[in-house]
Amino acid sequence: MSESADGSADLPTMRTIADYQFGAGAGAALFPPDERAAITIKRTTSGRPQQVHADDGRIVSFGTDGRFTLGLEGGRRLAAALDPPAYRVVVDDESEPFVRDGKNVFAKFVRGVDPAVRPGDEVLVVHERGDLLAVGRAELDAGAIEDFETGMAVSVREAAPADD
Known part of the structure; x- marks a missing residue:
């Protein structure tokens, strides 16, 4: 599994998936465009995003079914936004x-x-x-x-x- 601190190319797609799965605004809540803290994207050997982490913990994992599974940090972000x-x-x-x-x-x-x-x-x-x-x-x-x-x-x- 490789890591990428700069997953900026993936973030718009992940915001769209989050909006679809959790409703409008969830993508920006999980992956804020102006977030100053580093978001790290861990990838599979094929390069597919697998886990997304922030300084405070795992935000989400990205399943092979195309859906997110929440980490506690992702739950905190959604609870604050929804x-x-x-x-x-x-x-x-x-x-x-x-x-x-x-x-x-x-x-x-x-x-x-x-x-x-x-x-x-x-x-x-x-x-x-x-x-x-x-x-x-x-x-x-x-x-x-x-x-x-x-x-x-x-x-x-x-x-x-x-x-x-």
């Missing part, structure tokens, strides 16, 4: 320590969810007060997450430490 409830799954105090420990979110403990969430979507797991707890992949659609008393709602990929 109005609630966009791409959010909300939990309360009871679930917070488990989610922060990287445990998956079960439907029984979800207190709210963006009605547009579908299985396979990248989501932000947030506390009722709005703090980002983790990022992950929705395993159920929004209706099922709200209605089910059993089953995994979100497969957590990366969790925010308690002091975050």
